[in-house]
Structure formats: structure tokens, C-alpha cells
Amino acid sequence: MSTLLPTLALLAAGLGASTGPAPQPAELRHLAAQNDLLAKELALAKGKEFYLLADPAGKTLKLLYRGALLQQYKVDGIEVGVPQVAFRSRVEPGTWEGRVWENGALDPPRALDRIEIQAPPPTPEGTEIPAVVPPTPEEKYPVPPRYHIRFAGGLSIEVRTPGPEARRGFWGRMAASLAAWWDDAKAAASSSPTDTLRLHLSMPKQDAESLYRALPPETKLLVVPQTP
């Protein structure tokens, strides 16, 4: 009996330690949301597609493959734009973050101008083919100052670089802004493409060009919720 009492006392102390204050519902929701996000990241890391991880709060955009960070793009600013129809948003707020968007594609697409060569007829001496120095990627793939990565389901990332208008005066910037607005208005009036939500990314020119030239086809996207 004398040895049993200390054991019971220790057990009681252990039980007491494990029964702290119950987690608040908000904390539970936060942990559940974090766990959900990690589960999605894990699923992406196990997949065979390249994926982007956008963190509006941290102002980062990362390109990953199987969980490995391949490239981190510097983002100067991220804005979220929700096109409205008759003053109503096309998507419910909060349903686009923490969701995996698929089949990302560049708009305008990166031209893949394959050169097809028919081999000359074989001769014992061979045929002297004139050597052609191909262009560099920078020469081959000009990057527009404003482009989109559109995902199935309606999310679109609009990437803007500080173009020549940044160096212009007030009226030059105003003209560029109006031109961009007019392009958006035309896109909104047409039936395609149907963006339901846009992430506007302002990136340094070098990063924006790198993203345009390197984005793999059918990339996925996960937007980290700002308040998981």
C-alpha cells in the first residue's frame, strides 16, 4: 500500500498535466485550416506536376516540383481583384484561397516555334550543313509587359513588370493605366476568357521574364490563405 500511494499520486499529477485549458474553437479552426493546407501541399508534393505557391501575405511566389523549391520569384506587390457582374462578385469571398487551381497556362502563350528539318540524302562524304547560331531565350521569347497565367476554374494571375511607363511622366502613366483598363473592360465584355478572380502581381522585370520563359505547362497553384 505504501508503494502504491506514490504511484497513484504520480498518475494523478500526469492526468492533471494533460487536462489543461480546452482549446478555443477559433484555435481549433485555425489548426484545422493549417492542417488542411499542409495536406494540400503534401498532395502537390507527391504529384507529378509543377506547382506554384503564392503567399499574398509574404509577397512570395515559388515554383516547386515534388516539394523541392526550384525558383522563388520576388514580388513587389500582390493585389486581389474580383471582377463584379451587376455589383456582385463572381466568386464567393474566401473560397479561392487554400484551393488547388489546375492547368495553369500562359496568356499570351509562349510560342514554341519548332523547326523541322528534313535530313539530306545520305552520301559517303556526308553533306555540309551550314551552322546556324540559334537565338538566346531572351531573343527567342519576348516577354509582354503584362501577361496572365490562367487556371481552370477562373483564377488568373496577372503579372506586371515596371515597364517604360514607370519612367514616363504623369500623363504617360495615365495613358498606360487607361490602356490597361480598356483591355480589362474588353476582356470582361467578352465571353472568353472568364476570369472570376485575379491576382495582380507586380514583379521586377527579371523575375517576371524568368517566370514567363520557364513556366512549365499545366502548372498547378495553391494560394496560401492570409488568415488560415
Next chain:
Amino acid sequence: MNGTTITRTAVCSAGSGMVLSDWGGKRKWVFDTPRGMFKVRTKISDPIWRKPDWEFVSEGKPLPTNPADRFESGTLGKYALYLEDGYMIHGTLYTRLLGRSVTHGCIRLGPEDLQAVWDGAPVGTPVYIF
């Protein structure tokens, strides 16, 4: 990379994206570098290149009947790191073409960068191409 830290950057050459058809139009080769994750399978110093059929076809030469005519040394530089599916990271004689899409799918590096990769990437090292 070491973890998420970039330890070295290098200019390389990758696949040209060109499509080559033989004279009869029966065979076709696409010179792309595949994207994805690969591993260094083997490392060879002073590699000898076994010329594939497309090398002869592209030069308008008949395919050799003597297998020895396919082998050439020096073309791949000092080292070759073999990845899956016959693709390699190797050196080049044409360093002025680094940074351009000129290869038949392999990745070419300049001599100093190739040495750094050779020293730092043991067999089994993952290689991500994107």
C-alpha cells in the same frame, strides 16, 4: 542548391526543340530536354560519345556498318553525368553556344561549371529540370 540555398548558378545549353526527319521520312527525332526530376545514375570522366543514328542522319551520312565508327572522344568534355533515359550533363567544345538552345536533349556546361557539378553531385543526386 544546398537545401533552399543556391550555391552556384551557371549558364547551360539545353534541347533545341528541333524536329529532324530522315531522308525517307520514316524516322523522326525531337530534340527536347525533358522537364522533371532525375537522378545522377553514373559519372564518367573522359567520356566517349557513342553517336546515335540521328547524328549520321543529320549530316547526310549513311549509318555506319562498323560499330567502331560510332565512337568519338573529346566531344563531351571532361566529364559526363548520366541521368535517366540517355540524357547527360556533359561539357562541350562549343562554349560560345552556352546559353542557347542547341543540344539534342543533353545539358551542356562550361568546363568550370562542369567541374563544380562533378565535384558536388555524387551518384544519386537529384537533378530538377524546369
